[in-house]
Amino acid sequence: MNYKDELIYKLKSYKPILNKKYKITKIGIFGSVARGESGVESDIDIVIQVDVLKPFILLEIKDELEKLIGRKVDLVRFRKNMNEDLKKRIEKEVIYV
Secondary structure: OOHHHHHHHHHHHHHHHHHHHHOEEEEEEEOHHHHOOOOOOOOEEEEEEEOOOOOOHHHHHHHHHHHHHOOOEEEEEOOOOOOHHHHHHHHHHOEEO
């Protein structure tokens, strides 16, 4: 199993916990890992959709994902009013679990 598949498996297995704790409705990977271009030093780009976002929850989710994955995570909350270029890039590359 390659790294991308391992990561998808970990996130898919952990998704029910994240949903229960933080009400995350969607989680996926994008960027170099999703494209199959990552190296051992690559960070992991993760996008989430969440109905209600309380203060500092993104930092808590990011820390939890970094512990789960064992790598630095760049966490992005997908929303309607986000940067259009980033939104298009995510929509093009994302692999939801």
